Structure formats: structure tokens, C-alpha cells
Amino acid sequence: MLIAKLLVLAVPTSDSQQNVPTHYKDIVHLPAQQQLQWRAACQEELEALQKRQVYELVNLPLNHKVIGNRWVLNQKMDGWTQARLVAKGYSQVEGIDYSEIFSPVIHYESIHLMFTLAALENWYITSLEVKMAFLYGKSNEEIYMKQSEGFTAQGQGSKVMHLLCALYGLKQATLQWWRELEAFMKPWVFTKCPLMPESSFTNIMMGN
Amino acid sequence: MSSDARVFIYKHHDGQLVIALVYINDGLFLGADKSLVDSKKCACLEHWECHDTGDVTDFLGIKVNKTASHIMINQKAYLKMVLERFDMHNAKIASTPIQLGYVPQENKGAVDPVRCQKFQSVIRSLLYLMLGTQLDITFMVIKMSQFLANPSQDHLDKAMYIMHYLVSIQNYYHMVYDGSLNEGLIAHTDPDWAGDLIKCQSTTGFFASLSSGIVCWQSCLQKTVVLSSTKAKYMALLDTC
Numbered sequence: 001m002l003i004a005k006l007l008v009l010a011v012p013t014s015d016s017q018q019n020v021p022t023h024y025k026d027i028v029h030l031p032a033q034q035q036l037q038w039r040a041a042c043q044e045e046l047e048a049l050q051k052r053q054v055y056e057l058v059n060l061p062l063n064h065k066v067i068g069n070r071w072v073l074n075q076k077m078d079g080w081t082q083a084r085l086v087a088k089g090y091s092q093v094e095g096i097d098y099s100e101i102f103s104p105v106i107h108y109e110s111i112h113l114m115f116t117l118a119a120l121e122n123w124y125i126t127s128l129e130v131k132m133a134f135l136y137g138k139s140n141e142e143i144y145m146k147q148s149e150g151f152t153a154q155g156q157g158s159k160v161m162h163l164l165c166a167l168y169g170l171k172q173a174t175l176q177w178w179r180e181l182e183a184f185m186k187p188w189v190f191t192k193c194p195l196m197p198e199s200s201f202t203n204i205m206m207g208n
Numbered sequence: 209m210s211s212d213a214r215v216f217i218y219k220h221h222d223g224q225l226v227i228a229l230v231y232i233n234d235g236l237f238l239g240a241d242k243s244l245v246d247s248k249k250c251a252c253l254e255h256w257e258c259h260d261t262g263d264v265t266d267f268l269g270i271k272v273n274k275t276a277s278h279i280m281i282n283q284k285a286y287l288k289m290v291l292e293r294f295d296m297h298n299a300k301i302a303s304t305p306i307q308l309g310y311v312p313q314e315n316k317g318a319v320d321p322v323r324c325q326k327f328q329s330v331i332r333s334l335l336y337l338m339l340g341t342q343l344d345i346t347f348m349v350i351k352m353s354q355f356l357a358n359p360s361q362d363h364l365d366k367a368m369y370i371m372h373y374l375v376s377i378q379n380y381y382h383m384v385y386d387g388s389l390n391e392g393l394i395a396h397t398d399p400d401w402a403g404d405l406i407k408c409q410s411t412t413g414f415f416a417s418l419s420s421g422i423v424c425w426q427s428c429l430q431k432t433v434v435l436s437s438t439k440a441k442y443m444a445l446l447d448t449c
Contacts, residue, residue, distance in 0.1 A: 104214055105214060105231060105232070106214035106215065106229055106230065106231050107214075108339045108340065108424075109423060109424040110214070110215050110229060111229060111236075111267070111268075111270075112383075112421070112422070112423045112424065113418065113423050113424075114227060114229060114236070114238055115272070115279045115281060115385050115421065116279075116385045116418045116419060116421040116423055117238075117418075118238050118274075118279060118385075119277065119278060119279040119385035119386065119387035119419075119421060120385075120387045120390065120419050121240055121387070122240075122276065122277065122387060123238050123239055123240055124238070124239060124240070124241075124242040124245055125236065125237070125238050125263070125264045125272075125274065126236075126237050126245060126246070126249055126262060126263060126264060127234065127235060127236050127237070127261045127262070127263075127264040127267060128234075128235050128237075128249060128252060128253065128258045128259065128260050128261055129233055129234050129235070129258060129259045129261055130233040130235070130252075130256045130257070130258050130259075131233075131256075131257045131258060131259055132257070133232065133233035133256070134233075136256060174232065177232070177233070181230060184252075184255055185216050185228070
């Protein structure tokens with residue numbers, strides 16, 4: 001009786017996350033069904049990258065180094081499998097593969113302040129999430145990457161990927177996405193807040 | 209205070225505002241006029257391939273619960289995950305985040321890489337909780353984070369003690385922004401005079417609330433060493449402003 005109870009408790013923890021392979025090469029140890037599932041997920045990611053024109057296959061020019069990449073495999077709560085191709089950003093060389101990498105992030109104070117104002121004025125709040133945001137960032141530097149593990153193009157094994165967009169894992173990915181975002185917001189009179197919003201909002205608060 | 213580049217404010221010609229908060233690829237749009245806010249959001253949806261999450265329920269791991277005049281936020285899901293990661297979800301509870309009279313001592317021994325890594329990951333999780341909603345652990349987390357480079361076993365124990373405290377409050381803690389109370393901007397501050405035995409510096413702690421909702425909070429070492437608690441209070445006032 002007790003053992004049966006314990007088994008019930010034990011099953012959910014062992015089920016969900018253990019089958020997610022850490023490396024692409026671990027996929028071969030899985031049952032055939034799951035192998036197909038993970039390969040399909042990788043294929044889907046590659047097709048998405050091709051659709052966005054993230055890379056082109058070229059011969060490596062002289063005096064250029066290639067950086068590595070790996071598959072990051074993930075299983076969502078609902079069982080959906082996701083594969084993501086990420087560049088090994090640590091092999092990039094400063095001054096050649098990237099220059100600036102800092103990108104601004106929001107202050108938590110701003111979030112709290114906005115929630116307070118929204119509660120006070122009964123504002124409408126809505127949210128969105130940009131899918132594969134980093135792929136919108138354009139790559140300024142000339143970066144060459146190895147072909148993805150397990151998916152070498154037929155007859156073009158010696159070619160490398162020339163990255164046109166800032167792929168996940170590249171050091172400058174967040175900054176390039178930020179530049180893209182900033183360029184989009186600018187023409188719409190969306191102004192960057194010159195100070196912390198407190199200063200510009202005190203007038204509104206007092207007006208009410 | 210420093211500028212915040214990730215807040216975009218759009219002013220319509222009739223004076224209506226739309227505010228956009230952006231964190232990497234998560235966006236939050238706020239405004240009084242629903243149709244105007246939606247039109248701005250739609251422009252984003254058309255420009256990039258987006259997932260429209262609609263009414264906000266979750267932003268950066270912070271759960272948002274909105275009613276007509278209240279907004280309640282909590283990080284229960286993240287806290288639960290952290291407690292499970294460090295195997296603390298069934299731990300004993302503590303009623304305070306710090307033991308009475310505890311003064312941390314510098315670790316003079318050699319750096320233990322394993323302990324150092326564990327300590328850093330504990331503090332990292334606690335810092336995220338602290339920034340999001342848990343202002344009551346601010347003092348202790350900031351104090352412990354001064355020993356990130358070379359923590360002793362005692363420091364690690366005390367960091368875990370904060371977790372014991374979080375276990376006790378995990379089920380009912382949340383922050384409330386109440387729109388029906390308008391008390392204006394109120395800030396509270398208090399110094400811990402010469403609480404740091406290593407450098408003899410005092411610590412400032414403050415929080416500011418706007419219409420009963422707490423907006424910002426901080427705990428930091430004062431820049432200079434002062435000789436009296438009155439001076440420490442002046443310094444704390446200055447830090448708060």
C-alpha cells in the first residue's frame with residue numbers, strides 16, 4: 001500500500017524532464033520514436049532560420065576563423081519539443097567578431113511604478129512577446145559559423161554558414177536586437193524617457 | 209536617478225499616453241485609451257512576428273493579477289522553483305530573514321570553488337526575488353552578496369537561512385497596488401550605523417511608496433564613514449533623495 005503510494009508520487013518527477021538530451025549526439029541513445037521527434041524539431045528550427053535568411057552557405061574566405069554552434073534541446077510543459085541552434089559566443093574574438101555588446105534593460109522600479117500608475121488610473125494593460133527576437137538584429141560583423149551538427153548540406157560539407165543576422169548565443173545579439181527595436185520605435189514619436197518616469201509623471205498625478 | 213532607456217512614451221495629439229516597457233523580447237503596453245494602446249500594439253504585431261499574450265498575467269516571471277482598482281503581483285511560481293532547486297521546499301520555517309545580532313565576518317581562508325559556486329547561485333536567485341517583489345529580504349541579501357568572492361560555510365548557512373524565511377511566507381506573500389487609496393509619494397529610510405565591522409561603514413535602507421504601492425527599495429553601504437548615528441541618518445536621507 002505504502003509502496004504504491006510512493007510510486008504514484010515518484011512517477012511525475014521522473015517523467016517530465018529526464019528524457020531531454022543535453023547534446024545532439026545523445027539523441028541516438030533514445031527510443032526510435034523520440035529520435036524522430038527531436039530530429040524533426042531540429043529540422044523545423046533550421047527551416048525557420050532559412051525562412052528568415054539568417055545564414056547563407058559559402059566557402060570560408062582566407063584568414064577567417066569559424067565559430068562553433070550547438071543544439072539546445074528543450075521540452076515544454078505540454079510535451080512540445082523545441083530545438084534551438086545557438087552559436088558558441090565564447091569563441092568570438094573581441095575587435096574582430098564583436099565590438100560593443102552592452103544593451104540596456106529595464107529598471108524594476110519602472111515596472112513597479114507603471115503598475116502603481118495603472119492601478120491608480122485604471123489603465124488598460126496588455127502584453128506581447130516577440131518570437132525569435134534576436135534574429136531581427138542584423139549582424140554588422142562578418143561572422144562565419146560551422147554547419148549545424150547532424151544537418152550538413154549534401155555535397156557542401158566543406159562550406160560554412162555566413163551569418164547575416166545575430167543568432168542566439170552571439171555576444172552582440174541583444175545589442176543588435178535593441179538597435180532594431182529602437183529604430184522601429186523612433187518614427188512613431190515614442191520617445192525614450194529622458195529621466196526616470198517619476199519626474200514626468202508628477203504633473204499628471206497632481207492634475208488629477 | 210539614472211535614465212531608463214527601455215521605457216518608451218508615446219503622446220497622442222489629444223494628450224493620451226501610451227507607455228511601452230520592453231525587456232528584451234517581452235513588451236508591456238499601458239494606457240488609458242484601450243483602442244489607442246491596441247493600435248500601437250498592432251503596429252508591433254505587424255512589424256515583427258509576435259505572440260500576442262493579451263491581458264497581462266505574467267511579466268518576467270512576475271504573476272500579475274488585475275482587478276478594477278487593484279493590481280497584485282507575486283513571484284510564487286519562481287519562489288517555488290527556487291526552493292525546489294535548493295531542496296528547501298520542505299525545510300523548517302524561520303520567522304525572520306536574519307538571526308538576531310548576527311554580524312558576518314570576512315572569510316580569511318582559501319577560496320572553496322564548490323562552495324563559492326553554490327553560494328553565488330543561491331544569492332543570484334535571491335537577488336531576482338528581491339528585485340521583483342521581496343523587499344523584506346533586501347538588507348540581508350545585499351549584506352550576504354558582499355561575500356560573493358570568498359564565502360565561508362557560515363555565509364552559506366545564513367544565505368540558506370533566508371530561504372527558511374521564504375518558506376514561511378511562500379503561500380501568502382504578494383504586493384498590492386491599491387488604486388482607491390491615493391496617499392501620494394511617501395519614502396521611509398533608516399540607517400544601520402557602523403553595522404559593517406570590516407570597513408566601519410553604515411548601511412542605508414529605504415523604500416518609497418506611491419499611493420500605498422511600494423515602488424522602489426534599496427539597501428546600500430554609505431559612501432563615507434561617519435562618527436555618529438545622527439550623521440548616518442543624514443546620509444541615509446541623502447541616499448533616499
